[in-house]
Amino acid sequence: MDSPKSFFDGTDRRTFLAGAAAAGTVGLAGCSGILGNGEGNGNGNGDSPIGQIGSGRAGRGTPGGTPMAEMPDLEGELTLYSGRGEFLVGDLISYIEDLYDDFSLTVRYAGSTDLVNQIINEGQGTPADVFYSVNAGSLGALTDADRTQALPDEVLNMVREEFRTDEWVGTSGxxxxxxxxxxxxxxxxxxxxxxxxxxxxxxxxxxxxxxxxxxxxxxxxxxxxxxxxxxxxxxxxxxxxxxxxxxxxxxxxxxxxxxxxxxxxxxxxxxxxxxxxxxxxxxxxxxxxxxxxFNVAGATVTDAASDATLASNFVRHLLSAEAQDYFARSTFEYPLVNEVEPIGDLPTIDExxxxxxxxxxxxxxxxxxxxxxxxxxxx
Structure with a gap:
């Protein structure tokens, strides 16, 4: 588990909680707040600089990688089953949804293992389009159950080979x-x-x-x-x-x-x-x-996804410059896109x-x- 107890009270029409596992009441300083170009630009392709999501870090420059403005627009309805806690990734997920006027996201938070079992038990009737896991093991379990589908090369190629398969991609490490x-x-x-x-x-x-x-x-x-x-x-x-x-x-x-x-x-x-x-x-x-x-959190598109293109493009957004910078600054994980550096006195992945x-x-x-x-x- 990586998700401490959520500090968010209640739910709205787009978010419902399903037994999120508590792992202590860790306080991540300054995780709330959406900065930069996160107020929504209609189509996500404005001329704003790369936005920062969550807390800032002194001396942190503009991240490398591909900004969301250069990624395909998200349009339609999508259901995300997230094994990562709302307290850690809720700001990021809300930022992505708010960026697009015609995109609506429903999120279910729970433990990764529980969500794997739920998707399997729900069969082809599962509402889950994307499964976002805290670890590679749960991604592998869902793949082994033949409940995922291949991701396009333009998504997979954003991450080095050891942190992906044909059907799932690591998003942070x-x-x-x-x-x-x-x-x-x-x-x-x-x-x-x-x-x-x-x-x-x-x-x-x-x-x-x-x-x-x-x-x-x-x-x-x-x-x-x-x-x-x-x-x-x-x-x-x-x-x-x-x-x-x-x-x-x-x-x-x-x-x-x-x-x-x-x-x-x-x-x-x-x-x-x-x-x-x-x-x-x-x-x-x-x-x-x-x-x-070195383990990874990552995402996959389920075999029951109603719009596989939309689902894979959402996964691509988790590899954007903004998202990778968010993982470094707000969750202190290793970004998996080479152009974004981790926070702290840490060796690189290659080191x-x-x-x-x-x-x-x-x-x-x-x-x-x-x-x-x-x-x-x-x-």
Whole structure:
């Protein structure tokens, strides 16, 4: 899960909520507000500069990539099933809808896995035209169920090959990382091998009930095998690792000096720093192992889409300069369009040493949860 509890009250005619999963009450400073050319220009093809959606970031220049003004207009009615929380992406989705006078969007928010099951159970009668997922695993699950259709090359080619298939495309990325307290350690003090952390002398933390953490352990099962993963889990438990309810709280505990290091997605460090720029927390990465997995949020067009062209053009808007810049500034994720840079003191995607695994396998969580419980972890 990546969606904290929504701060939006009620619904309107275009938005209805369906059991959005809460993952804490994280405060993303300044996520509200539509800036730039988001007031609607009728056809989306005005002469305004590239708009910024959500909060601004000091020194952030005009993003690269393709602006929405150069993309096909959106016209008609579309239903989006979003596994990404309204609190994180609601501003972006509203911005896209408001840009076009003749475009109407209905959004259903819920967990990605729940929405996959719902689309499958609804069959050809599903109202879902586009499925927007928090992770590649759910996209792969829907594709494996033969409930998606191929995206056009002009959409797929906007993203590098490892972050797409013929039927889904990544829209933003997250790297597993090792946040650490800079008052206690320097980056050179931290192991660059995730398997070495059971012997780490500092106090560790994690959020084992969190979906991203379970996907991280799943990656370890895939890469290292079940026996080595069991030994790692046993060692981590014996080290006295502290459990937290989610990864933002885990990073805040590092900044507060409760623990020295942890295992989280990279953007939680940036969210802590956004609220407290001088907090003693920084980001380290391991190399080529489960601790360095790079997963993506992404979108696909369902096989039941009433207007596949409209649906694919909406997905294309998630790869626009405005949207990619929004992901960098407001959710602190990695943009997947090369011309847009991430926020924070982070390596580029090319500089990360990412393991070569099939991201759709990370949805195979049941054996991981069983293994974690076997060694006494409360999940």
């Amino acid at each position: 997250r790297a597993r990382s090792v946040p650490y307290n800079t008052d206690a350690y320097s980056e050179s003090d931290l192991p660059n091998d995730i398997m070495a952390y059971p012997d780490f002398e500092g106090d560790l933390g994690w959020a084992p009930s969190y979906g991203s953490c379970q996907a991280f352990v799943t990656a370890m099962r895939i890469i290292e095998g079940e026996d080595a993963t069991r030994q790692w889990l046993e060692g981590i438990v014996e080290s006295g690792i502290t459990s937290y309810p989610d990864e933002f709280v885990t990073c805040q505990a590092i900044a507060d000096g409760e623990i020295d290091a942890a295992f989280t997605n990279h953007y939680y460090i940036q969210r802590v720093l956004d609220g407290s720029p001088d907090a003693p927390i920084a980001t380290a990465f391991t190399e080529g192992d489960a601790g360095a997995v 990360l040493d990412v393991p070569d695994i099939d991201l759709t396998q990370l949805s195979d969580l049941e054996p991981t949860i069983d293994l974690m419980r076997e060694v006494g972890i409360d999940v």
